[in-house]
Amino acid sequence: MPSKSPAQTLAEKADKKANSSAGWFSSSSTKFEEAGDLYQQAANAYKLEKQFREAGDAFAREAECREKCKETNEAANAWWNAAKAYKQGHPDLAIQALTQTITHYTHAGRFRQAADREKEIGQLYQNELGDLGKACESYERAAEWYSQEDAGSTANACYKDAADLHADLENYPQAIQRYEQVANHSLASPLTKYSVREYWLRASLCALAMRDTVTAKRNIAKYSSQDVTFTSTRECKFINVLIEAMESENQEAFTAAVVEYDQVTRLDNWKTAILLKVKRGIQETDGGIL
Template identity: 70%
Template structure:
């Protein structure tokens, strides 16, 4: 980055500020003034992006968006806020979320729910990856899922519901997690392309019920899932879930550890399963012998 390039970007920004703050003359209108200022802010923002000055780029795009709003250019304003969010993602997640929420407002008002869902999913990912706000990430995944479902993008909706379910389980909101896993599983059963994944969702639901300490509900759920697809009883996922339930019923930490070890030798446990199994094991240790 040369000093000249940096100076040029700030000069353009200053020109945009002056244009936006100028009074209108006899032969121009406020709308024209803000259109021209918006164009200048956009040019400055793009220069800042090239210079990797992302906070400045985001601020300039945000000012562009405000100018577009004053001209009632809603589509252009929405796009400017989205450009601002992409710049703010480089180190300023809170500002990125605010910019995305502005974009989403415009998209929803315009009935563009599929695009609104895409942006809401971005919000969820920022909450999850940058600010570690699991509840807000979960809420955004659910909202995106509903919008995708309304636009008949069912596969994408189910991915959002699955992500929300995982987060509910992480926060020990087990009943909601189970409901979401079952919702995704029910839809997956309707297609040969997705039917193979049902056993994974049901396993997660059964582990959530076990983590709640509600073993009666867990066993009833297992039978319900078999009634929906009788091949489930022959899967490693079903046998693993039942073995976990039996070890918890017996209050036997050693048997529980053995079950997990045997399963992990063939199917490596992912981070989610490892975390919930640790919660289940803690429950055994705190309240041994449930039968």
């Protein structure tokens, strides 16, 4: 029979302690404190052995012990440690553990930390599980908490991530709303004002993806009234050329504008994808691509 690893030995010791009956002179609280300490040691030993699922399970058991003896800060920390272990290949379990962490943080009024963990959930949904809808919800919830805690630029970054995902999901009106919200916030500061034209470009591309040149033109006029320098930017000129190409159903002019813009300012994957959608909206005759 193979010998038990140090981690397994500690985990069994922890189980035994957690399931034992409290003695005459010790309270059940003491029992769970001791079991929690043993589960923590077992979890760290599992991490050394690179057994991350088992490490996560041990941290989760530690968290449950901490909860039983009302050590809420320690419980929150144990759930977070569980999440970090589960992230090594078990994103669904990591999300469950992070959700438990957030519950403790919000009850304690620690909304900044809750926002950090909610953002992590968004990243797991987006990058590991490919659930863009759930990722969007998490980014927006995190952004609201960051805003409440006066962390405006961090909130903005989350709202922008949510806007990108809304657009990926073709929820264009919601995407436009979020981009404009981020732009309005960025306009207020000289440090972030430079980024506004990027958000307005993205919002305008969403309007074009809806095949709504009327809204696109109206929004361009609105943005130009908010910042008079916008009309002279490459972004604004680019959108105007695209609107013209769409209205005249001129695929060649559309493609030429995209190529010219890309030569000076490289198009990222998000813009490339949405421009392909916009182009498909123009009545295609040659079946070409960008």
